[in-house]
Amino acid sequence: MKEKNKRNLLPAVLCAMLFLSACGQEQITLEQVLAEQAGQNPTVQVQEKSSIWVHICGAVRYPGIYEMEAGSRIYDVIQAAGGFTEDADTGFHNLAQMVTDEMQVLIPTLEEAKEQGSLRTEITEQSGRININTASAQQLQKLPGIGESKALDIIAYREKYGGFEDIRQIMEVSGIKNAVFEKIEPLITVGK
Template identity: 35%
Template sequence: MEQVRERYRQYRWRIWLGLGLLLLLLGGGAISLVRRQRQNQAADQSLLEATAAGTSGAVATSTTDASVAAESSGATTKPSGADKQAAVIYAEIKGAVQRPDVYRFKSDQRVIDLLERAGGLTKDGDDRTINLASPLTDGLSIYVPTKAEVAQSGGPELSGQSAGSTTSTSPAEGAGDQVDLNHADAATLQTISGIGPKKAEDIIAYREQAGGFKSVDELTQVSGIGDKTLAKIRDRLCVR
């Protein structure tokens, strides 16, 4: 035991020096490790911030591009007021149909659609003189004649019409044709200027009661039709 103490006295300065160096090395290593960890943390934080900033910018750019594209598309496809107005038209059909009237349509429809809306032909209606494939136009008016009117005019002459025409070739509307007071129906009589639904019914009632008209002048016997009215429409009338 005494020898150990003696050796400690001889070498104690070396022991303390070694311990000091060891502590110095350990302290320096710890400090270096802490610095390295802080540097790594700072680098990681910078990388995260840069990544986040890049992602946010890409999202913002994508959103902006999408908004611009949507606005551009909307500006291109948004219909103007003139287009909306042009897409709606009104067309009239009268004569030998179930429901003569003025109907509202889109501009891409045809005469056959107008005829269907009117309930189709009456039992004596004849559409052979009408171009059912013709497109509807705003303000169009179509008269559908009866079979008797078509026969009286010499038969259908649709082949003589131009493409797309919807003008009827019935005797009531043909240039120079006259309306026979003894055979015309109410719809045909109404094609004469000044003859409305009520007068047309009165003419037919008088014709049935009197057994037919013997002359055009006899029309003045119908209530509401005087000499002045007859003078205006005489060239459109005949008695057969």
């Protein structure tokens, strides 16, 4: 009898082991299906955060070079540098502007900003181009082919339509066609 029980016990144990291992596989499959239905990928993905390097100097507590996440704004860099000093011109920059790799951000003091006057709107820090979204009529007249009348038309256009999204849009201003655009194209920016 013992021999008979041993023969019956062995197949029973094997069946139990197969059943348990099959249940485990079924559970994994069920988890994968539920994850897919929920719109999740059941496999682990490692995402690399891209970083950029920004040099901030001037009227901040800790000037220097900072590693920032791509998509950071001037405000974020200022915060990383300990914030403004007491004499900083806090309104000089658009704090919501995104920073780019290798960008330098100079925060002037109130005195320095006063000395520079309206020049800060004329030329962007990186490119040395005239920003057609912020330049005065006088500044626009420094461009070849742009006199007082066309400068005023550019200002009227940007006020009416909320600024230029692309430099080519300047050709929508009355009197500015391809010939003029070709002359001013390397000299202008929309500041984005």
